[in-house]
Amino acid sequence: MTAEAKAATPATPPLTERQEARRRRILHASAQLASRGGFDAVQMREVAEAAGVALGTLYRYFPSKIHLLVATMQDQLQHLHGTLRKHPPSGAGSAERVAETLMRAFRALQREPHLADAMVRALTFADRSVSPEVDTVSRQTTAIILDAMGLEHPTPEQLSAVRVIEHTWHSALITWLSGRASIAQVKIDIETVCKLIDLTAPTKSQRP
């Protein structure tokens, strides 16, 4: 049940090799600039120049700065998901494994706080015109969490818990990025919300 094609190519006509290369250069430039100075440093003119592409072309590939940064996040999440697959969390219970996974993701973000800033700010600032793309990110995140829980057929209650975990994850990241919460505080928040998993576990024991 691999799902690489649908996430990367929702419904776009196939791109030529050169177009694929352009797209990749743009995303790379975006991530590069974001790593330097965060959301503000990703300036469309600079992205275009760094990617060796005209401004109009950049806008043909990504119709707004928000679209661009959300696509960048899709890209990074794909990486992360791959990495996590290779090194699954080691905890005994579902809650522990999810918390461990999210903390691992959090540490990855801490290594590139500016990039995290750009991506998360874009994600939460996105309006309706970016809904499909943001939804893709949400599905990727859900998949990562469900993977960590080791569930094939989650109950509706468990899916609700996962939704709340995602809410907490995004919002906690924002408070951290804006300097209103410490790393330790984010850890506590994640561990707190993960308790919901045990609370919603079906009467059976949850062991993969």
Added chain:
Amino acid sequence: MTAEAKAATPATPPLTERQEARRRRILHASAQLASRGGFDAVQMREVAEAAGVALGTLYRYFPSKIHLLVATMQDQLQHLHGTLRKHPPSGAGSAERVAETLMRAFRALQREPHLADAMVRALTFADRSVSPEVDTVSRQTTAIILDAMGLEHPTPEQLSAVRVIEHTWHSALITWLSGRASIAQVKIDIETVCKLIDLTAPTKSQRP
């Protein structure tokens, strides 16, 4: 134990009557424009004109559009808190009362979805330069939730639960505002996260 002075006037030198009136006109114009067309409709030139104030003056009172909208939110929250004090939630348990309170707030936002959009987007987009103001909003929200719980001396675990509830509240609002979640879904998310309250109740039994 009324606390009106500290929330409205953190550390600013006292304003003259005319200045207070200007500030109020600005906030009113901001809310008005936001109610019409949301975040994008709050344009600084238009706010200034509607408030009968020069652009430079607007920026003297609120150093950025984000500051302005966050201040607008403080204003609205103050209203809400007052209303809620007069009509406290009726549920039996803490979790029920908090969920009831948040749903009531949610219904208030649904009546002015554009205003909600402007305020919430500003809140989550705010960077470090707005941290103090955003923090004030966060404290107001915490106070509302603690009021609903009816707690004088919450335990650290309960405060963690409240933090997670706030995270979920903000993030759920965003998904609703961007059209990625229905009203029903937001309700479920709120009810789900409120279960954390019972989970963290001190030494009492928790039966939902």
Added chain:
DNA sequence: ATCAAGTCTGGAACTTGTTCTAGATTAGCG
């Protein structure tokens, strides 16, 4: 190879948040 349609480029132009300036008003004070 050639034509048509689509794409890319360089650059100007427009929008809206933000900053700056010079001059008028106001507030507080002796």
Added chain:
DNA sequence: CGCTAATCTAGAACAAGTTCCAGACTTGAT
């Protein structure tokens, strides 16, 4: 009252996201 500092106004100017355009270049089909 008359002075001084702070504040306010009108408007220009600047910055970055976005749109638009004319001309050059691919690409795909005949």
